[in-house]
Amino acid sequence: MAPSFDNGSSLFNFVVRDGNGVKGMVDSGISKVPQAYIQPAAEQIDKENASKHGQPPIDLSRLDGPDHDEVAKEIVRAAETLGFFQVVNHGVPVDLLESLKDTAHNFFGLPAERKAVYRTEVSPTPLVKYGTSFVPAKEKALEWKDYISMVYTTDAEVLEHWPIECREVALEYLKRSLEMVKKLLHVLMGNFGVELDDSKIDSLIGRKTVNMNYYPTCPNPELTVGVGRHSDMGTLTVLLQDGIGGLYVNIPEDADTDKKGEWVEIPPVPGALVINVGDMLQILSNGKYKSAEHRVRTTSTKSRVSIPIFTIPKPTEKIAPLPQVVENDGIARYREFVLADYMKSFFANPHDGKKSLDFARI
């Protein structure tokens, strides 16, 4: 039987400890948002007053033709300004994207006990983790989101350990997307005169994770967030969102526009993928590329899914701004560190905008 969700500890036990997730709570028939999910006023999302990001998606097929340099400039410019852009003709088949969204809905539609086997405390494999919110034990208000996270090591391990319901389609999505990520990195690093061979690529994106996020319908979406303000930790994120919308990006304070500090929505575009710069790329570029601060709202009518791929360096990698960039800038804005230490700090703290970067800031 579902507990009283007005009692913080029984809610925590049901949703987090027992792995029922937000989905289990919603399915039990709640009619209002429990106190534990009510965000402070400053974090609530004003849907009516947000503008939409008007930039058309970048057509990546043009990178292979006479327009290469022009498209490369568009990519660099997007990474330098908002840190977010959308791409089409990206080489990931559109029907694969459709089956991914179906797969995510099917996975989260499983009985709680089938998903809960992957809770961190009990998961049969360190590669797979199912959970809810970001750091539930430390958050002042919980996020209205359940997720499963799957780390890539080798094809054989993926096919053995990732959940059977999603392993094949998620692996195919990862492989196809990585080809695109490499192309983007060639452009973004080439802009600094850095040539990418296989070992350099491996040092930038040696660890890959596919997540599936599930945002159940919410009785009072204006009081909650699906994901709070944050930047992603890694190098580049590839994100598939469905048609519901609700992903917002903050325009950086140093942007050359009078809209700085405003939130803009990244509208769903059929067949497109969203790309965003993460903290590692901001650090490597000595702050030239912007790790984008973003957040997600919830809706009352339909559950939303999104499927990000996080590409990050290997945990053992030493990270510091690229010497080519520092030489040009005359100053290093970030110190050197080992990625595993950054990860530890990133995953130990609730989402709080771009505070994660303070770990490395000089």
Ligand SMILES: O=C(O)CCC(=O)C(=O)O
């Ligand atoms: O659901 C989305 O659109 C974005 C999710 C996100 O920001 C994340 O998983 O890091």
Ligand SMILES: [Fe+2]
């Ligand atoms: Fe994110």
